[in-house]
Amino acid sequence: xxxxxxxxxxxxxxxxxxxxxxxxxxxxxxxxxxxxxxxxxxxxxxxxxxxxxxxxxxxxxxxxxxxxxxxxxxxxxxxxxxxxxxxxxxxxxxxxxxxxxxxxxxxxxxxxxxxxxxxxxxxxxxxxxxxxxxxxxxxxxxxxxxxxxx
Numbered sequence: 087x088x089x090x091x092x093x094x095x096x097x098x099x100x101x102x103x104x105x106x107x108x109x110x111x112x113x114x115x116x117x118x119x120x121x122x123x124x125x126x127x128x129x130x131x132x133x134x135x136x137x138x139x140x141x142x143x144x145x146x147x148x149x150x151x152x153x154x155x156x157x158x159x160x161x162x163x164x165x166x167x168x169x170x171x172x173x174x175x176x177x178x179x180x181x182x183x184x185x186x187x188x189x190x191x192x193x194x195x196x197x198x199x200x201x202x203x204x205x206x207x208x209x210x211x212x213x214x215x216x217x218x219x220x221x222x223x224x225x226x227x228x229x230x231x232x233x234x235x236x
Contacts, residue, residue, distance in 0.1 A: 087117065087118065087119055087120065087123045087127045087128060087131055087191075087195070087230070087231040088117075088118040088120070088167045088168070088228070088229065088230050088231075089115050089116065089117050089118070089131055089135070089167075089228070089229040089230075090115070090116040090164075090167065090226065090227075090228055091113050091114075091115055091135060091138070091140075091226065091227045091228075091229055092113065092114045092219060092221050092224070092225065092226045093112075093113055093140055093141070093221065093222045093223055093224075093225035093226075094109070094111065094112060094113060094114045094160075094219045094220055094221060094222055095110075095111055095220040095221075095222045096108075096109065096110050096111065096219070096220055097109055097112075097114040097160045097217070097218065097219035097220070098160070098217075098218050098219075099160065099162055099207075099208075099209040099210075099215050099216065099217050099218075100215065100216040100218070101209065101210045101213045101214070101215055101216075102213075106207075106208070106209050106210050106213075106215070107160050107162075107207030107208050107209055108160070108207060109158035109159065109160045109205060109207050110157075110158055111155070111157050111158070111222070112152060112155075112157030112158035112159055112160070112204075112205075113135065113140075113152065113157065113158075113159055113160070114160045114162070114217070114219045115135065115159060115160065115161045115162065116162050116164040116167060116217075117161055117162065117163055117164060117167070117192060117195065118163075118164050118165060118166065118167020118168045118182075119163075119165070119168065119182070119183045119187075119188040119191050119192060120168045120181045120182065120183055121168075121181055121182070121183050122183075123183060123191055123231065124191070125191070125194055127231035127232075128191055128194050128195040128198055128231075129198060130231050131195065131229055131231050132195055132198035132199050132202075133198075134229055135152070135159070135199065135229070136151065136152055136153060136199065136202045136204070137151050137152075137153070138151060138152075138227070139151050140225055140227070141154070141155045141157065148225075152202075152204055153202060153204070156204070157204065158204060158205040158206070158207065159199055159204055159205070159206045159207070160206075160207045160208070160209075160219075161192075161195070161196055161199065161206060161207070161208050161209075162208065162209040162215060162217055163188070163189075163192050163208075163209065163211050163212070165179065165182045165183075165188065166179075168181045168182035168183070169181075169182070185211075185212060188211075189211045189212070192211060193211075196208055
């Protein structure tokens with residue numbers, strides 16, 4: 087699994103002009119699921135997202151987590167994160183998980199985030215979406231379950 091995490095002042099996702107999910111301060115997650123990803127990867131990344139200390143403390147240092155700030159999460163499925171652009175000019179999506187398996191694992195990931203008690207909103211799986219956000223900082227991280235930093 088791969089996630090592009092952006093700290094945001096606010097974010098929302100529209101599907102066919104209607105708001106599907108909207109949050110205030112917190113993080114916007116673009117989530118890509120690859121072949122072979124399992125619940126263990128979703129567990130690892132959910133814990134990482136919830137506990138990552140990327141919000142400023144009283145001194146302005148990144149020292150607080152979502153749990154400590156009470157921030158919200160907007161999770162948006164994005165299969166293009168599984169693309170390879172190593173050869174040619176057209177992306178290859180051979181490593182993207184099948185839609186059925188990806189939807190199951192994405193929903194599992196969202197449930198793991200919700201267990202934290204934080205507000206979690208999502209887009210609509212497999213829909214064309216417009217994602218709006220105000221990046222706070224900007225602060226952006228790339229998380230990859232295959233590269234576990236202990």
